[in-house]
Amino acid sequence: MTAAAEKAPPDGTREEVGRARRRKEDARLITGRTQWTDNIQLPGTLHVAFLRSPLAHARIQQVDTAPARGLPGVVAVYSGADFAAEQGSLPCAWPVSDDLVVPDHPPMAVNEVRYVGEAVACVVATDRYKAADALAAIEVDYEPLPAVLDMNEALADGADKVHEAGNKAFTWTFAGGDIDAAFRDAPVVIHRTYVQQRLIPSAMEPRAVVATTDGDTCTLYSATQIPHVLRVMLALTTGIPEHRLRVIAPDVGGGFGSKLQVTAEEVLLLLMTRRLGRPVKWTESRSEGNLTVHHGRDQIQRVKLAADRDGRVRGLSVDLLADMGAYLMLVTPGVPLLGAFMYNGIYKMDAYDFRCTGVFTTKMPTDAYRGAGRPEATYAIERVMDELAAELGIDPIDVRRRNWIAHEEFPYTTIAGLTYDSGHYEAATDRATALFGYADLRAEQARRRQSRDPVQLGIGVSTYTEMCGLAPSRILGSLRYGAGGWEHAEVRMLPTGKVEVVTGSSAHGQGHETAWSQIVADSLGVPFEDVSVLHGDTAVAPKGMDTYGSRSLTIGGMAVLRACEKVKDKARHIAAHLLEASAEDVEYTGGSVRVRGTGAGRTIQENALAVFTAHDLPDGVEPRLDAQATFDPENFSFPHGTHLCAVEVDTETGMSRIRSYVAVDDVGKVVNPLIVEGQVHGGLAQGIGQALFEEAVHDADGNLLTTTLADYLVPSAADLPDFITDRTETPAVSNPLGVKGVGEAGTIASTPAVVNAIVDALRPYGVNDVRMPCSPERVWRALNGGAS
């Protein structure tokens, strides 16, 4: 039985928080009344198409836009030179180190292109077909330059350069404990190199932008996760004053980090609408998006682990190469460093040493993709813990148990310097092994090994944690991030007693309208149906930090709760006056302010009306029953869990099939189990995608070969199993809701669980690694002695 089914609401008497409420946002989504950016048809709209570089690296000799100008429907044609004076440089908001090289990044290339897909010109026309037609008439002369594709080669002496300043973007180090002592005389030392292949986030809604101006104010509609951050960044980049710029994220069809960006197209469309005085619109095709939506992962991890013979980990050393691609985008250099604090996972150790080198290559820049640094780190530690278990002949769960932080040791400050506030790894693991039938599957595995069954069974373990709820502003400051980590909310009682909630957290599939309604319904004691949630428009929700890093509930939800508390304070004050009681004698309970010990009371709805009429308010009280709150967390939150995966590997064909998958997650208190389970499912699918199917592949010249969904294998329903999901509930103590966040958990946990299972199946054949994605070919090669 699933968590969602258990908690299905049988009646209306339960508290809202914890109920599997069906989502409010579904009504428009299942009937096709959704407002996607591409649906927006403003009168007089012109359509933009971009001409993109076919070369990974070249000098632009000349762009001749003249032949395209007279073509039917063409209104304007621009090259980079036309924007050079005003386009600025796309921002990097995370200057991680003193030695960081931040190359100039013009939204439209002017002198040089550095990845296939970089925009070099564009056509503005009366419809999208005509705009695309006219691209063919633009002539560009390129002088090819050497492509730089391999990180190790890029760092070698005399390597061809991506930028004048060289190919090294930065070096960043962290050291905790005495690493030399940990490795000195260590009885067991394990060295491994893991490759985090480049991924394409592949939100189903392609990016789209509509920009318009009334001559005074510019409005930008964009399929973005970050309308608020975007507004600030666009104001800084284009010089359009912030108060004359409105950014709207209408319904957004998934993001997974890929829409956490300030893109070239957003900047350029703003410039174009200003120039032309008409609305302009651009929607990418999938092939264009695979080239130009920032990519994820792409790291090489050299990992060294020292342990005692009883399996106790002494120390861990990580040397990371992180491919930045050609430029630094919004948080490009920060992504690998989000992992820096997670390589130690849930384990205690004496020393930990981390070094990251950011490397420029002539590829699309990388940036946040679901998990952002933490899946990579978790993969490395969970893979290497399995290697340690294999080396010592200990069960992989036992080796973890010998090292993890025990429940009674929380709060625990890790070797990476984070304080994990809560956790119960024993409970999650016990539950997972029971649901999985761990012992039986191990027995079956032994039988298959014994009988040399051509189909071997592998069991993969992943006991992950992650830092969520990005983030305490002070910590972000110490890491040189360019913004804070707070979130904002406003709660307004309307005259008729209904409630409007304004949130700075910008949902794109997460279900905020539902979850926030549940929180407000409980806090104010109003019906769930009486709450509506507004978001995603800087004119409606003027303050916010948006949605990423599993921060919405832990920070945005907390801001909503705080705003409710302030509303209740006001209601108490006003009602006490109306009830002729002193403020100390009244209490707020069940949606009413009541005088203690008497039957007298006033509902919040009555108070709302009294405030509207304002006929009899206490002196000095403004006629409004609303409040704003901004919440800045003091710590991250640390969801954790135990995932177990059984994979059947056909040793003759290399084919892997997931036979069962158990995910037991501890995300603290749960507001809506239905939504939580959905987040876990989706996360698992993406993590399994990395393990088995997905990879952005380039040829030797730097052309992306996986530009379509036929080549870049986003898993389909037929590729995935049913998941068994369950939860343990160890409330976070770092926020009053006790919540931890769930958006990235499945993705973080599942990749190592699957690969550990495949490697476990192949161990009797002398295999100790398969490079991701573990395609049948790679598995077959690993089995047959070739490089995987």
Added chain:
Amino acid sequence: MARITVNVDGIRFEEEVEPRLLLVHLLRDRLGKTGTPIGCDTSNCGACTVLLDGKSAKSCAVLAVQADGCDIATVEGLAAGGRRHPVQTAFHEEHALQCGYCTPGMIMAAIDLLRTDPDPSDEAIREGLEGNLCRCTGYQNIVRAVRRAASIDGPVNGEQAAAREVPA
């Protein structure tokens, strides 16, 4: 330019179209039927799925001129009578959508799947929806939703949608 007649969700349209115009662009850009989204340019994602004369079709893989004389049912017409189609209800009940971008296509594909196989196994559902990609849900709740819709009494799914269409 070619002159075509199409019936979309029970309304008849006569349009002059370029021969290369895709059906999905006719629906979205010309007829304002933006309930049907576009997710790719290689007919792989299924976001644009509609029913063409009762059978599911990827409207990005059909030219508008090929749809001349056809009945087209989109997600927008399913609840035309004010009552949701059982597949819509099932998607809501089972939380079979998150961002909802794949949902119109997924619902239309599911309706067609149930038309041809009214009581599909989980495996048949997974195989049957293979051409419709979802990046958010991991599919499990979509499979549950289709199974739930299959078990709902009442007009057989798909026929109900077809019944609402006004003959050309």
